[in-house]
Amino acid sequence: MPGPELLSSVQNAIRVMRQFSLDEPELGITELNERLGISKSSIYRVLQTLCAEHIIQQNPETKKYHLGLTAFEIGCVVYNDIQVCQVALPLLQKMHLKLPVVIQLVVYDRGTVIHLLKLPEKRETRTFNRMGKRVPANATAAGKVLLAYQSEKEIERLCSIGFKSFTPNTLTKPEVLLSELAAIKENGYAFSKEEFKVGMCALAVPVFDEITNQIVAAISVTGPKKILSPAQIQIYLREMKMYSRLISEQLDLE
């Protein structure tokens, strides 16, 4: 395997783009140089090129750089491509009317999950933020559901890499995780009790594609410990499973 040679300047450009995050939306050349170890001149040229296309924009005040509207535009194309978002949003909004808790839709991506949608605990609250956030699959209910239905090979691959821990409850031992995944497939849902954030619990169910039988996403409900009492859990699960089925039904209709 020669591995087709990749374009190093494009790789640099991508590495630069990925440095920007919610926590650090603005970065200067020196910071990027330190973080990436790419020479300042290269960083500068990469930024110039990305700026010319408005993938990145420069703040004239601070001289620092941040992601621009073209990046947003491209990201939206992906979002609109992802069929399950389009189908799920109106349905989950309906569910949200009945159960005004934090409802999320997430997909699997190489050992992590990415948030596609997030409905807040109450209407009116600051809402769809954290869309696009990536979290590890082993530490969340939705992640575990998605993991449970991945191929053995993929699961093994992740086990061989190892898992990060976030709270004392995070599942990191492969043997523990594997039996948990088996149980999840058995029950059709996953529960996470403070495995990612202390004090927070979550419940998740899979969403399948009816034709291929592949898992395409997971729906999760998140909240503080007390919200998810055993009695409540049953109520939530009922709704979640129903909406999961509704989404599945609509998935291949178009």
Added chain:
Amino acid sequence: MPGPELLSSVQNAIRVMRQFSLDEPELGITELNERLGISKSSIYRVLQTLCAEHIIQQNPETKKYHLGLTAFEIGCVVYNDIQVCQVALPLLQKMHLKLPVVIQLVVYDRGTVIHLLKLPEKRETRTFNRMGKRVPANATAAGKVLLAYQSEKEIERLCSIGFKSFTPNTLTKPEVLLSELAAIKENGYAFSKEEFKVGMCALAVPVFDEITNQIVAAISVTGPKKILSPAQIQIYLREMKMYSRLISEQLDLE
């Protein structure tokens, strides 16, 4: 001004990324080669590089390429950066409860406007799609509002380039457009009667930053001709102006 030299392979990569759209989410090497006039080998190498980072993914069935989750992830960072989205969404949702029509939030970008949010005519409908869509500023109500408050220089620049027409009603003549923009600043709102799509009308008001007094976005209400009767327009405007003010007030609080 020598114009700092830009990285051609990065430029190629960007041009490739931008080819993907809602209408053509999947493209092959040959198609990209035809559209961009870049040699197939270069296209191939660019795609390989982007694939390695999951900016683009290859459909193993068709061998064609489409934008990937990393592109979504990056786009979301931008979205979450844009303060006005975060502030406006819950407020516009409230407005939407009172007025269940199509409500949009858009920003200006070099002669065009980009949709940040779109609330559908009714709850439950397929909703936030068309986020990220780019439309010309001269042909929509929101575009005209945003244009009205741009610098003279910018407006002149656009006039010198010229405007595209979409319907018989589209404003393309600079002198007509300029007097329209003056009227918009006078009235504090813009109206578009079938200037972009036949049968469709729209109403838009500006959203300002209270500190800088700069225009940061526009709120628009769109619908078929009959929805926007003169009497209705007054009702809509009242609400729109109120919510615009509410958004402004919250903008710099954080």
Added chain:
DNA sequence: AAGGGTTTTTCGTATAGCGAAAAACGAAAA
């Protein structure tokens, strides 16, 4: 006015990235 921190620019060199063309692949037709 001077200093430390930036961001830009310059410059020579090595190599990365280019295009043309050949090879491999794959689906559909014969």
Added chain:
DNA sequence: TTTTCGTTTTTCGCTATACGAAAAACCCTT
């Protein structure tokens, strides 16, 4: 099956390109 056509990959030299180091310009802060 074999052939054909339209893809996508790979190969291969050459040249232009993108590289890093270091110098220059800039810009706040003191």
